[in-house]
Amino acid sequence: MKNECLNCACVMRSMQSLKNCQLEQLENNHAVVQFRKGDSIIKQGMFSTNVVFLKSGLVKIHITGPYHEQIVRLAKAPTYLGLPTTIGDKINQYSVTAVQDSEVCFIDLNIFKRVLEENKDFSSYIILELCKSELESYRRCASRTQKQTRGNLADVLIDLSENVFESDEFVLPISQSDIGNLVDASRESVNRLLSELMNDGIIRMEGRKIEILNKNSLQLISQNG
Amino acid sequence: MKNECLNCACVMRSMQSLKNCQLEQLENNHAVVQFRKGDSIIKQGMFSTNVVFLKSGLVKIHITGPYHEQIVRLAKAPTYLGLPTTIGDKINQYSVTAVQDSEVCFIDLNIFKRVLEENKDFSSYIILELCKSELESYRRCASRTQKQTRGNLADVLIDLSENVFESDEFVLPISQSDIGNLVDASRESVNRLLSELMNDGIIRMEGRKIEILNKNSLQLISQNG
DNA sequence: AATATTTTGTGATATGTATCACTTTTTCGA
DNA sequence: TCGAAAAAGTGATACATATCACAAAATATT
Numbered sequence: 001m002k003n004e005c006l007n008c009a010c011v012m013r014s015m016q017s018l019k020n021c022q023l024e025q026l027e028n029n030h031a032v033v034q035f036r037k038g039d040s041i042i043k044q045g046m047f048s049t050n051v052v053f054l055k056s057g058l059v060k061i062h063i064t065g066p067y068h069e070q071i072v073r074l075a076k077a078p079t080y081l082g083l084p085t086t087i088g089d090k091i092n093q094y095s096v097t098a099v100q101d102s103e104v105c106f107i108d109l110n111i112f113k114r115v116l117e118e119n120k121d122f123s124s125y126i127i128l129e130l131c132k133s134e135l136e137s138y139r140r141c142a143s144r145t146q147k148q149t150r151g152n153l154a155d156v157l158i159d160l161s162e163n164v165f166e167s168d169e170f171v172l173p174i175s176q177s178d179i180g181n182l183v184d185a186s187r188e189s190v191n192r193l194l195s196e197l198m199n200d201g202i203i204r205m206e207g208r209k210i211e212i213l214n215k216n217s218l219q220l221i222s223q224n225g
Numbered sequence: 226m227k228n229e230c231l232n233c234a235c236v237m238r239s240m241q242s243l244k245n246c247q248l249e250q251l252e253n254n255h256a257v258v259q260f261r262k263g264d265s266i267i268k269q270g271m272f273s274t275n276v277v278f279l280k281s282g283l284v285k286i287h288i289t290g291p292y293h294e295q296i297v298r299l300a301k302a303p304t305y306l307g308l309p310t311t312i313g314d315k316i317n318q319y320s321v322t323a324v325q326d327s328e329v330c331f332i333d334l335n336i337f338k339r340v341l342e343e344n345k346d347f348s349s350y351i352i353l354e355l356c357k358s359e360l361e362s363y364r365r366c367a368s369r370t371q372k373q374t375r376g377n378l379a380d381v382l383i384d385l386s387e388n389v390f391e392s393d394e395f396v397l398p399i400s401q402s403d404i405g406n407l408v409d410a411s412r413e414s415v416n417r418l419l420s421e422l423m424n425d426g427i428i429r430m431e432g433r434k435i436e437i438l439n440k441n442s443l444q445l446i447s448q449n450g
Numbered sequence: 451a452a453t454a455t456t457t458t459g460t461g462a463t464a465t466g467t468a469t470c471a472c473t474t475t476t477t478c479g480a
Numbered sequence: 481t482c483g484a485a486a487a488a489g490t491g492a493t494a495c496a497t498a499t500c501a502c503a504a505a506a507t508a509t510t
Contacts, residue, residue, distance in 0.1 A: 088360050188488095194488095413500095
């Protein structure tokens with residue numbers, strides 16, 4: 001267990017500034033847990049007493065909307081999960097569920113807050129992360145509402161390819177109905193649009209395996225709907 | 226000028242913890258500016274070197290989307306404006322425009338950051354604010370995309386009445402086309418729906434003056450579309 | 451006060467997507 | 481490995497809302 005934190009991406013970025021005693025505090029107050037695909041990591045409505053850091057894997061962040069559950073975004077390791085929902089409110093304001101097997105580190109909230117207070121650089125780093133993520137959420141929301149489904153779907157495919165899997169060929173980590181949810185469309189629409197992309201030779205699909213054949217076209221679709 | 230900051234809501238919440246020397250730093254590095262209705266306070270794409278605090282007035286926060294400018298939300302004083310866009314990126318990632326005459330305090334970003342680093346309570350407070358605002362933006366986006374226009378419009382009216390003006394009777398601070406933008410609908414749809422609300426006796430309108438006659442119905446509409 | 455500009459009001463029509471209904475395929479658990 | 485459940489595929493239909501096209505009213509501007 002000793003020095004586990006030292007090598008964890010959780011502290012890596014601010015490591016140079018974390019003192020040994022602070023590292024030790026983290027060492028003694030964290031727990032690493034394995035989650036299987038489909039497992040719930042953070043559940044909206046429950047008390048949150050831990051900061052959650054995704055060490056490996058892929059998750060979806062989702063929130064209960066006025067009519068139905070809605071996927072806000074996918075998040076891949078390494079990243080903090082639910083920083084806002086943990087610090088901003090005692091009760092989780094959204095849920096996080098593994099969409100691939102994941103490894104998660106739970107850090108006691110009080111310890112985390114103490115380290116945050118004791119370490120300027122660390123708190124600066126967290127503030128910066130929070131700011132960026134809020135900006136990102138504004139952008140995402142604007143896209144989602146302005147673009148029509150075709151464009152949003154293209155965005156999801158591009159995002160999966162470029163940011164999540166870093167390859168033109170990958171296996172869809174979520175169902176078509178989840179994709180629909182993520183782009184504010186019905187499962188049927190997603191299906192029809194995917195077929196269309198196949199017919200147009202822009203992607204190739206075999207089951208959930210997808211290959212992007214023409215990224216250019218996809219980007220055009222992203223831009224022009 | 227001396228002690229101006231002491232009475233400003235900007236520091237009020239963390240005042241007990243701001244040391245005199247920190248207050249003095251703020252005193253010497255801020256500027257209060259008046260804005261008229263329609264004036265641009267923060268402009269997307271420009272360098273940001275100041276933290277902006279809205280002392281009085283009402284503003285709209287808007288962002289350039291893929292197709293058109295979109296209003297993210299209204300914000301009323303007292304509140305920080307563009308904390309994420311100032312700290313998260315050197316270039317403003319969204320715009321802020323006064324929709325009513327407003328008084329704004331600009332604080333040098335470096336000074337602000339220094340105070341942030343020197344003062345635990347202040348940085349805790351800012352972190353908390355950022356977290357809450359991100360949660361809020363998730364919620365808002367989910368509502369916006371799931372509800373249909375009628376429900377979103379009802380929400381805007383309720384928000385204006387309860388949070389902004391704290392009265393059942395108020396003057397719409399933005400045009401119908403801005404309202405449309407805010408609820409992801411066309412100006413025409415907003416107009417038609419407002420007429421409908423009038424005909425149903427739920428609101429009364431004379432020009433931009435609105436009176437909410439039946440808040441209950443409005444809340445039902447907010448819930449059920 | 452007179453004119454230009456923005457905002458509002460309202461019908462007719464077009465359209466993207468949801469919804470429904472059903473089948474086929476794939477995945478998962480006992 | 482077999483049966484059940486979940487996911488995917490596809491047509492027909494419905495509907496909320498955009499868009500277009502003007503007219504009327506209200507607000508700025510000189």
